[in-house]
Amino acid sequence: MNAKNNQPDSRQTGETSRRILKRDPQPNLFKPITFRKITARNRIMLSPMCQYSAKDGLADDWHLVHLGARATGGAGFVFTEAVHIEPRARITPHCLGLWNDEQRDALKRIAEFVAQQGAVPGIQLGHAGRKASVGRPWEGTRPIAPDYGGWPVISASNKPYADGWPEPEKLGRKGIDQQLELLAAATRRAHQAGFQVLELHAAHGYLIHQFLSPLSNDRDDEYGGSFDNRIRFLLQSIETVRSEWPENLPLFLRISATDWVEGGWNIDDSIRLAKILKTASQVDLIDCSSGGSDPRQKIPIHPGYQVPLSSAIKNEAGIATGTVGLLHGPDLAESVLANGDADLIILGRALLADPVWPLRAAKTLKSNSAPWPVQYERSDIF
Template sequence: MLMLFAPITLRSLTIPNRAWMAPMCQYSAATDGPEIGAPHDWHFAHLASRAVGGTGLILTEATAVSPEGRISPADLGLWNDRQQAAFTRITGFLSRHGTVPGIQLAHAGRKASADRPWRGGAPLGTAEGGWRPVAPSPIPFSDGYPAPEELPAGQIRRIVADFAAAAERALRAGFRVAEIHGAHGYLIGEFLSPHSNHRTDAYGGPFENRIRFALEVVDAVRAVWPEELPVFFRVSATDWLPDGQGWSVDDTVRLAKELHAHGVDLLDISSGGNAAEVKILTGPGYQVPFAARVRAEIDRPVAAVGQITDPHQAESILASGQADAVLLGRELLRNPYWPQQAARALGVRPRRPDQYLRAT
């Protein structure tokens, strides 16, 4: 069987194929009132269509574990019962149509309280519905961003508890995979990198201290997440900064070993997002070498992401052992039925719902 359409089992969960949907924020949740942070018809249609299209695992967009953890006021959250109940409609549909529902739990840190991207994405003040962001150190993300509040140790512990509480809600809502968002310059990634973490306490300085918050979050989530279900961790493999100035691929390999020792089952390898000034040269599969190196050095499952658009390209990544799954983002925005079309291109019978069998 072709690797792209071979099942993969993590703990006791079997995912039917290895064409997965990457988390992509929709910035479309209600911004006030009782429905704040809850998914609605847009999110249902967006995610359900990719399940009908044959995606093996769908990871929801970054879902905030607390109100101040949202990237924008229009982000999804999972800190109350109404949000939890709204997610069950989505997870039920995905599961009934053969797709594993996964959630990405997140805290935006110093990049929180921003406007929607199509309105410019600028930081929002309190008069505009925003709030003061928090971070490991009071260092703005870039020019025009406010200095975040430096987190005291007690508030760090509260955020760790928020991740655990959100994971418990995710389980009750029907999710089968919990992914912890440690990438793209959001709060966990800010703690990891010396570019954004200038603390001198137990959460800053040497590598062992900078990874402490990430491991505490993993431990808290793993403690409430069922033993038989997997936990993922998304990491930016590099800040794309010169050696010694930020997080590096060497750091990622070291962290990967620690994460697996703490119960993480798969690393989702992305890059960048923590240093606004860097210019990243992108291209087809440009982040795959990061996933390949981590997989080679720790011999544990990883997923690759980043301009993976062609079925033969995806199959080659998997067949060559560079990754165990591929995550598609923009390509699935352009084409919800990419997995079905990839199957046909590779000579495999696509998975279709009964209602669409006449299209085979």
Template sequence: MSLLFSPLTIRSVTLRNRLWVSPMCMYSAIEGVPQEWHHTHLAQFASGGAGLIVAEATAVVPEGRISPRDTGLWNDAQRDAWTPIVDAVHARGARIGVQLAHAGRKASTWWPWAEERGSVPAARGGWGTVAPSAIAFEGFDAPEALDEAGIAEVVEAFASATRRALDAGFDVLEIHGAHGYLLHEFLSPLSNHRDDEYGGSLENRARLLLEVTEAVRRVAGDGVPVFVRISATDHAPGGFTPDEAAVVAEWAVAHGADLIDVSSGGLVAHQHIEVHPGYQVPLADAVRQGGRIPSSAVGLLTDGAQAEAVLAEGAADAIFAGREWLRDPHFGLRAAHELGDEVAWPDQYLRARWR
């Protein structure tokens, strides 16, 4: 059996393989409640052979949504709507996680196919945003800097959303600390100009992420895996660096995280990214620190052989993919076929397995 299709056990959860679906926003919720679209969208990946499916960035408070159409877990109606989606994934043999998120200064924006761009005005359903410092993302409205009481409320919101996620049946929890959203904004000196215990040194800038990680772990208990997604570089001068990311990853594991989901960018509009197949794999490798810190790789990983090579080289412990699953919801079955692996197919699809 390939490494890609070998099982991986994290705490009390065994994942049937290491080819996973990245959280991808669908911008199709109503008042934070996932819809039939989410049910079909996520369940199809389980039929297609994914080991783990992580549902999209799901806001822990209403003002933490990227757009008015984002999913949430700040109330029980949202929790109850997630439950049948979780059940559908389980019925197809896969595990499912949810990415708990707060969009910070990048909240209250239009969804990608809207005619408008930038911040949604209050008259059209938008809201004021918050951040570590009152520094706007280019083209967006300026946020309000969080005070210490506001920071404490953010931590409590992640804890409350964790409880609802567990009640809905999610197997894995991921904390979104990447792509320019609130926790990443605290990590980067480009967006964090604070002079209190949440700004300045790397230890201070990481404080909120670590407090959130501790809170999520406390509610999750000992059996549930907790992942942390980070952007390991801002791809911009003066920003968060891979060396800092490796240190923060180690701290996150010490505070209760089980795996670091390594991505990059998203903090500033002037970032410069050289995109090519597997372009973020070296970042996962650096964060992994020779295997001391469990990590996953993501970024233009599009076939079984390529994903297997990343694992065989020791650059990561698992593979997240996004767009390739959108192009082919049966990417897992295809990758297994490419590698010559024998994996379980849905009975309904067996006629297509061999010829």
């Protein structure tokens, strides 16, 4: 018991109770946000970020501490890195997977801990397609041949990602159906593990994006050619996730809103897709990233460089969006929300560098709704 307020002492119960002070008008960044039955305490989301630290696709203490620290650091949504639906879906041999129950159970304790800290636990599901089977960034991100611990890769077409990359096996009708079954099974396990939001990874040149972009899809069947055919695998993937993911839990979709290459997928395609998704009401938010499908891309990188993509999709399709990419200044993040350019601020490297970014941003923006965990309360001087 805590003698001062007659409440159970959170340091003994293991829970992080947070003292809510008298409410002031909140900055947008710290206003709660609701999707279906899930409400997050603020609009800051930890972006999915591979840690390349798993063995056999299993999450371990690294993942618990990494994601747990961002939850205690005050983020509203804490997302896992891309979690892969079959062994050959992994980007590297050290990426996370969710094709068996052991992997589900390893993720479960992380989802539970994140939720105990007041954050919404989210999981990103993905398949790297022709960009799978590469070394870790610190090993050079080069393709690993099957004889050296890699594996044969699959894609929408036989086109390799770049010179020197392997020729993928083009998925046939049976292969596509098998992918949807794997996605359904991973979705079921994600729910059993206790995640409250699922993000489908359709960005960065990975498998779904390989179907979307004319740069990587030269099929002449019902999955290639026209816009409607190229989005078919994505729509079927969304349908599949929704058939397993509870109606009252949100589904996010990460797309590359443009390939940044002439003749590739572009912002007009993204807006057209977003309008279809808005009408279907299965996807709750589009996480607007960009690039990754072609090494010829020219990305105009500067703070907030992907905000215009989010803004166009949100305002033209009327669907909620998240924006990501060099948004590390709290004032910039706040102004993006205030301008109506996005509904969520998604942070990657800023939260790697500083797990308590949300708590510091609350101080900068004079919000009192993001108090330090009681265990860390005395660091509130910073």
